[in-house]
Amino acid sequence: MAELKIAHLYPEVLNLYGDRGNVICLKKRLSWRGISCTADKICLGEKKSLAGYDLLFIGGGQDFEQEVLLEDLRSGKGDEIRAAVEDGKTFLCICGGYQMMGHYYETIEGVKCEFLGAIDFYTKGGKERMIGNYAFHTGKDSGDCDVIGFENHSGRTILGSGVEPLGRILKGFGNNGEDGTEGVRYRNVFGSYSHGPILPKNPVFCDFLIRTALERKYGSFDLDPLDDGFENKAHDAVLKSVLDGTAGKEE
Numbered sequence: 001m002a003e004l005k006i007a008h009l010y011p012e013v014l015n016l017y018g019d020r021g022n023v024i025c026l027k028k029r030l031s032w033r034g035i036s037c038t039a040d041k042i043c044l045g046e047k048k049s050l051a052g053y054d055l056l057f058i059g060g061g062q063d064f065e066q067e068v069l070l071e072d073l074r075s076g077k078g079d080e081i082r083a084a085v086e087d088g089k090t091f092l093c094i095c096g097g098y099q100m101m102g103h104y105y106e107t108i109e110g111v112k113c114e115f116l117g118a119i120d121f122y123t124k125g126g127k128e129r130m131i132g133n134y135a136f137h138t139g140k141d142s143g144d145c146d147v148i149g150f151e152n153h154s155g156r157t158i159l160g161s162g163v164e165p166l167g168r169i170l171k172g173f174g175n176n177g178e179d180g181t182e183g184v185r186y187r188n189v190f191g192s193y194s195h196g197p198i199l200p201k202n203p204v205f206c207d208f209l210i211r212t213a214l215e216r217k218y219g220s221f222d223l224d225p226l227d228d229g230f231e232n233k234a235h236d237a238v239l240k241s242v243l244d245g246t247a248g249k250e251e
């Protein structure tokens with residue numbers, strides 16, 4: 001029987017806006033299909049090889065929480081994460097967890113967090129926070145779907161030349177509020193500013209992520225469809241409200 005092993009990195013430090021809901025959603029959509037799934041929490045200070053995992057999740061965090069990670073990343077976990085990235089393992093990295101994959105994040109106070117440099121981009125904090133419901137469309141090789149979410153970040157991310165964004169903004173800020181990009185796609189790493197959590201709100205993107213991880217592990221994989229009638233209705237209603245500017249203004 002097919003199995004997917006999930007690693008949830010830094011769950012005790014990086015879990016803004018219930019980002020751990022992404023792991024719950026992955027487990028649920030796998031179990032509904034009879035696909036075995038384990039999810040291990042890997043916390044600060046825990047020495048554990050990541051080689052045996054198929055999908056790795058890192059949530060979002062406040063500036064000071066990201067600073068807390070630095071020592072742990074330098075203690076060897078950073079090397080493990082970089083190796084897993086280059087090995088084509090599937091990652092979902094949200095906001096602070098996304099920023100951590102780049103060269104650095106310089107906070108608005110001028111604290112420069114030297115991060116992994118696993119992907120060629122950097123982030124600089126800005127005075128105005130980028131907050132709100134938003135929507136973007138993912139690239140052709142990243143699910144080619146509309147994604148809704150909630151963003152709240154000071155960081156402006158600038159992708160290196162030739163680095164592919166996860167998608168293009170339909171409404172909202174995204175990476176920096178200027179170049180119309182959102183997130184990053186590098187090998188099988190998917191980075192996004194999308195809290196929400198992103199996966200329960202976007203079943204098509206969630207299944208794309210699951211398929212990516214299973215195909216890397218088993219070659220091709222035929223993922224049975226689920227009855228997402230309600231999920232898609234909710235998704236489409238929120239997408240409409242984000243695009244017409246009424247999201248969050250419901251009476």
Ligand code: GLN
Nearest residue numbers: 060061063095096154155
């Ligand atoms: N602290 C980072 C920023 O403000 C990330 C925030 C987050 O994870 N929501 O940009």
